[in-house]
Amino acid sequence: MEMVVTGQEEVKPFNVDWLKSVRGCSQLVLKPQTTAEVSQVLRYCHEKNLAVNPQGGNTGLVGGSVPVFDEIILSTALMNQIISFDKVSGILVCQAGCVLERLNEYLEEQGFIMPLDLGAKGSCHIGGNVATNAGGLRLLRYGSLRGTVLGLEVVLADGSALNCLTSLRKDNTGYDLKQLFIGSEGTLGVITAVSILCPQKPKAVNVAFLGCRSFAKVLETFTTCRAMLGEILSAYEFMDEKCMEVVERHLKLSSPVADSPFYVLIETSGSNSTHDEEKLNNFLEQAMASGLVTDGTMLWSLRERITEALTHEGYVYKYDISLPVAKLYDLVTDMRARLGHSAKNVVGYGHLGDGNLHLNVTADSYSHSLLDAIEPFVYEWTARCSGSISAEHGLGFKKKQFIQYSKPHEAVVLMQQFKAMLDPKGILNPYKTLPSAP
Ligand code: FAD
Ligand code: MLT
Ligand code: ZN
Incomplete structure (x- = not known):
C-alpha cells in the first residue's frame, strides 16, 4: 500500500474533482493510516507553513475536495477500519476513510443500516460525508448527520488531536464542539474517526414511482402521502420530464410509467410488509395516481443516476x-x-x-x-x-x-474568527468555504 504518491500521472486523479470542473496542481498525496500519522503530517505542515487539502472519496460537487494550487493532498483512503459496533445501541465507530457503501454492507449483515444514503455511496467516505454534512436520500426519515453523529475525532491544524469520539446519546457537558466540524469542509480540522447512530434495517422496503401532471400535483401527493403513510415514509424524491429524457438518452434507462411532466419516487420502510403494502396501495388509490410499485433498485437508479446522466x-x-x-x-x-x-x-x-x-x-x-x-x-x-x-x-x-x-455579515465574521482561532496560519483547505477578502 502506497502511503506517499508523487509523480504527475499518479497524482492526477487526486487533482481533479468528480465533475471534472476544477483542477489543482498538487505534486504530493499523503495517505496516512492512523490518527497519529495525520497528527504528524499536520504538525510538520503547520511548522513549515504548508497548505493541506483533506480529501475523502473526491465526490464533492462544489470544488472543495481538490487543491486550488499545489496544496498537499491528505487522503483518508487508507483509514478504512471499523473500530467498533454495538448491536444493542446501534452505534458504529469507524475511521474517517470508510466507504459509505462498505459500512452499509457491514451493518446490513448485523441487521442495521447507515442513517444516510446517496448516489455516491460506492466512493464517498464517511469522513467526507460528515465534513460536507451530506443530506441524501434518507434524511427525511433518519434526519441530518447533525443528529446522528454522536462523536468525532479531529486533528487540528497544529497537529493536536481532539478526541470527542463519544458514543453517548445525551451529553450536555459544555459546547457541542463536534457540530463545528460537521459541514466545515476540511477548513477547521481533519476528521479522523466518527461515531454514528445507525437505525435497524427495515424488514420491508417498498418503492413506488408515480407520474404527476403538474408540480401542484407533486405537492398535493406529498401531503396525501405524509398523511396516509405516516411513520413508514422514508423518501419522497421528485424529478421533472427533462431529467427523465437525459437519463433515457444517456443511460438507456426507460420510464416505467407513462410520460408525465413530473415524476415522484416514494419509499416506505417498515417492519411488516403486508401492512406497508396495504398502506401504500390505499395511498395510490387515494392519490389517483398511475403509479408503479416494483423492484426498488431499478426505480432508485432512475433517480440516483441523474447526476451521472447530466455529465454526458x-x-x-x-x-x-x-x-x-x-x-x-x-x-x-x-x-x-x-x-x-x-x-x-x-x-x-x-x-x-x-x-x-x-x-x-x-x-x-x-x-x-x-x-x-x-x-x-x-x-x-x-x-x-x-x-x-x-x-x-x-x-x-x-x-x-x-x-x-444566505448568512448575515455578522455570522460570516464569526465564522472567520473561528477559522482564525483554529487555523491561525490558514493551512487547512485554503480558498474554500469562507469568502476571500474583497
Ligand atoms: P470529498 O469529495 O473528498 O470532500 C468533500 C469536502 O470534505 C472537501 O472540502 C474536503 O476537503 C472535505 N473532507 C473530506 N474528507 C475529510 C476529512 N476526513 N476531514 C475533513 N475534511 C474532509 N451530497 C449530498 O449531500 N446528498 C446527495 O444526495 C449527494 N449525492 C451525490 C451523488 C453523486 C453521484 C455525487 C458525485 C455526489 C453526491 N453528493 C451528495 C455530494 C457529496 O458532498 C459527496 O458525495 C460526499 O458527502 C462527499 O464525500 P467524499 O468522501 O467524496 O468527500
Ligand atoms: C442528488 O441528490 O442526486 C445529489 O445531491 C447530486 C446532485 O445534486 O446531482
Ligand atoms: Zn441531493
Whole structure:
C-alpha cells in the first residue's frame, strides 16, 4: 500500500474533482493510516507553513475536495477500519476513510443500516460525508448527520488531536464542539474517526414511482402521502420530464410509467410488509395516481443516476437550493425562461420531502456568458425567498463568494474568527468555504 504518491500521472486523479470542473496542481498525496500519522503530517505542515487539502472519496460537487494550487493532498483512503459496533445501541465507530457503501454492507449483515444514503455511496467516505454534512436520500426519515453523529475525532491544524469520539446519546457537558466540524469542509480540522447512530434495517422496503401532471400535483401527493403513510415514509424524491429524457438518452434507462411532466419516487420502510403494502396501495388509490410499485433498485437508479446522466450532456452548472416547498419549482421555470436557447437543458429534481431542489443547467461546454446569466440571478432569487444557496453540498471553492446570500455579515465574521482561532496560519483547505477578502 502506497502511503506517499508523487509523480504527475499518479497524482492526477487526486487533482481533479468528480465533475471534472476544477483542477489543482498538487505534486504530493499523503495517505496516512492512523490518527497519529495525520497528527504528524499536520504538525510538520503547520511548522513549515504548508497548505493541506483533506480529501475523502473526491465526490464533492462544489470544488472543495481538490487543491486550488499545489496544496498537499491528505487522503483518508487508507483509514478504512471499523473500530467498533454495538448491536444493542446501534452505534458504529469507524475511521474517517470508510466507504459509505462498505459500512452499509457491514451493518446490513448485523441487521442495521447507515442513517444516510446517496448516489455516491460506492466512493464517498464517511469522513467526507460528515465534513460536507451530506443530506441524501434518507434524511427525511433518519434526519441530518447533525443528529446522528454522536462523536468525532479531529486533528487540528497544529497537529493536536481532539478526541470527542463519544458514543453517548445525551451529553450536555459544555459546547457541542463536534457540530463545528460537521459541514466545515476540511477548513477547521481533519476528521479522523466518527461515531454514528445507525437505525435497524427495515424488514420491508417498498418503492413506488408515480407520474404527476403538474408540480401542484407533486405537492398535493406529498401531503396525501405524509398523511396516509405516516411513520413508514422514508423518501419522497421528485424529478421533472427533462431529467427523465437525459437519463433515457444517456443511460438507456426507460420510464416505467407513462410520460408525465413530473415524476415522484416514494419509499416506505417498515417492519411488516403486508401492512406497508396495504398502506401504500390505499395511498395510490387515494392519490389517483398511475403509479408503479416494483423492484426498488431499478426505480432508485432512475433517480440516483441523474447526476451521472447530466455529465454526458457536456458542462453542468449545479445549484443545490433550499426553498419553501411551494416555491421549489418556480426557480426552474424562471431560469428556463431567462436562459432560453443559450442553455442546452434546465432541469429540476431533488429531495422534495426536505425542501431541497437540485437545479442543473447544461451546455455543450463551459461559457462565461452563460454563467453570468445564471449567477447571481439564482442566488438573488433564493435570497428573496429566504432560502439557502447550499442545502447539502457545501460552498467549497465554487460558492464561497456567495455565502452572504444566505448568512448575515455578522455570522460570516464569526465564522472567520473561528477559522482564525483554529487555523491561525490558514493551512487547512485554503480558498474554500469562507469568502476571500474583497
Ligand atoms: P470529498 O469529495 O473528498 O470532500 C468533500 C469536502 O470534505 C472537501 O472540502 C474536503 O476537503 C472535505 N473532507 C473530506 N474528507 C475529510 C476529512 N476526513 N476531514 C475533513 N475534511 C474532509 N451530497 C449530498 O449531500 N446528498 C446527495 O444526495 C449527494 N449525492 C451525490 C451523488 C453523486 C453521484 C455525487 C458525485 C455526489 C453526491 N453528493 C451528495 C455530494 C457529496 O458532498 C459527496 O458525495 C460526499 O458527502 C462527499 O464525500 P467524499 O468522501 O467524496 O468527500
Ligand atoms: C442528488 O441528490 O442526486 C445529489 O445531491 C447530486 C446532485 O445534486 O446531482
Ligand atoms: Zn441531493
